[in-house]
Amino acid sequence: MTLKDKVALITGGSRGIGRAIAEAFARVGATVVICGRKLYSLEQVALDNERMSGSIVPIQCNVTRLEEMECMVETILQEQGRIDILVNNAALNVFSGSALELGEGEFDRTVEMNIKSVFRMTRLVAPSMCDHRAGAIINIAATAGLRPEPCNLLYSMTNAAILMMTRSYALELAPHGVRVNAIAPGLIQTEMSSHVWKDEYRLREHLARQPVRHVGQPEEVAEIALMLAGERASFVTGQTFAVDGGLMLT
Numbered sequence: 001m002t003l004k005d006k007v008a009l010i011t012g013g014s015r016g017i018g019r020a021i022a023e024a025f026a027r028v029g030a031t032v033v034i035c036g037r038k039l040y041s042l043e044q045v046a047l048d049n050e051r052m053s054g055s056i057v058p059i060q061c062n063v064t065r066l067e068e069m070e071c072m073v074e075t076i077l078q079e080q081g082r083i084d085i086l087v088n089n090a091a092l093n094v095f096s097g098s099a100l101e102l103g104e105g106e107f108d109r110t111v112e113m114n115i116k117s118v119f120r121m122t123r124l125v126a127p128s129m130c131d132h133r134a135g136a137i138i139n140i141a142a143t144a145g146l147r148p149e150p151c152n153l154l155y156s157m158t159n160a161a162i163l164m165m166t167r168s169y170a171l172e173l174a175p176h177g178v179r180v181n182a183i184a185p186g187l188i189q190t191e192m193s194s195h196v197w198k199d200e201y202r203l204r205e206h207l208a209r210q211p212v213r214h215v216g217q218p219e220e221v222a223e224i225a226l227m228l229a230g231e232r233a234s235f236v237t238g239q240t241f242a243v244d245g246g247l248m249l250t
């Protein structure tokens, strides 16, 4: 497996799943641009991975701000010449509570961050992929988008939308050489899900429902992203890969 001479852009690459994907891509030779809101944590990832065969390039960019996204994509295209792989990873889980208690503010914020950022990023990057008649887009969704969870309406709804965006883009972009797939992680041990895995009771309850009895690791998601990004997945598009320890089986 090699991504030598490939340029990847990963949103939310400073920690968790995005970081693990960035490191997996850089390990096999890619130039990986990672973005996030805090430059220092992005720079730390680049520093920690200086000895990789590829390289990690930090760019500060908030994916809810269109001008920053435009500027980032323009910079990458100017400096690297192309973007071969886009991973739409950054998202938030802003409110977990009863559906009837949700406010319009939380609704708008979650839609803006989880759905609109994927739409904008794809609109900015996919045209140049189509020009090169090659590209792979990987959208990180969640199993919550496949099956509703109690008190998680906004997260479930926005992740379901990402899965349908994945299939819709896949259909339209395949004739132009661009593949679009999604990964739906279950519980993965990151900052976002720490309220679950740090809570002994919730963790035990979760693992009792999950056939593979360990908490998923970011690297286990990165392996699937690596497979989808490379040439070996050349006949795969529009698919959703649940990386969930079998949670969706139960």
Ligand SMILES: NC(=O)c1ccc[n+]([C@@H]2O[C@H](COP(=O)([O-])OP(=O)(O)OC[C@H]3O[C@@H](n4cnc5c(N)ncnc54)[C@H](OP(=O)(O)O)[C@@H]3O)[C@@H](O)[C@H]2O)c1
Pocket: 011, 012, 013, 014, 015, 016, 017, 018, 035, 036, 037, 038, 041, 061, 062, 063, 064, 088, 089, 090, 091, 092, 113, 140, 141, 142, 143, 184, 185, 186, 187, 188, 189, 190, 191, 192, 193
């Ligand atoms: N962890 C899980 O159990 C789990 C389960 C299912 C799906 N997922 C999905 O996996 C993806 C990654 O989750 P994670 O658990 O790795 O999250 P995480 O540990 O909270 O990391 C989120 C990353 O996104 C960046 N980010 C946040 N807001 C941003 C913004 N407005 N603009 C740019 N970057 C931003 C963060 O950096 P800054 O804070 O510096 O901006 C960070 O690098 C998400 O799509 C999530 O829905 C996670």
